[in-house]
Amino acid sequence: MNYIELIFPPKEYESDAMEYREEHIANGEKAYRGIAVWIALKIMMNGLKKINDALNHEIFSIIFFAVRKSDQKLIGNINIRYPYLDYVQIHGHIGYSVRPSERRKGYATKMLKLALEYCATAGLDKVLLTCDKSNIASSKTIKKCSGVLESEEMQTDGETVQRYWIEL
Secondary structure (H helix, E strand, C coil): CCCEEEECCCHHHHHHHHHHHHHHHHCCCCHHHHHHHHHHHHHHHHCCCCEECCCCCEEEEEEEEEEECCCCCEEEEEEEEECCCHHHHHHECEEEEECHHHCCCCHHHHHHHHHHHHHHHCCCCEEEEEEECCCHHHHHHHHHCCCEEEEEEECCCCCEEEEEEEEC
8 A cells, every 4th residue: 555644735735635525526425525625725725724614613623634655646634623622522533534536445544543643642542533324434444443432323314423432
């Protein structure tokens, strides 16, 4: 597998980020799959320090692009949210997404491991991750990174969300 690194989204990745987001949409996925990329684009264009999510909750997050070292291709994104606010309690400390054409290559696991290293250096002792029960790939990724299932909760849309904790 090609090695990846997590980088803060630089302005020169703006067109790559748009392609990344469009690939999710072309794959029939909801636009929110690439929401961290979309937020990063807004930051690139507007220099925003704080962002508002779709529900107008003020949240603070650090967004990284996962870039393949060999060709500098944008493979995925990872969003680390903090501090421990209501939003984090519902959606978790970390959200991530991998470009559809680059899935099933181990990138999500590597991205999450790098993000967990970052969280440990930032002083967190454990992190919460959530995923839809139907998202088996994400569940496997979280478990590979020592995720322990805390609970499953039925949402109003009928989807069951799993909550995992990872001790750092």
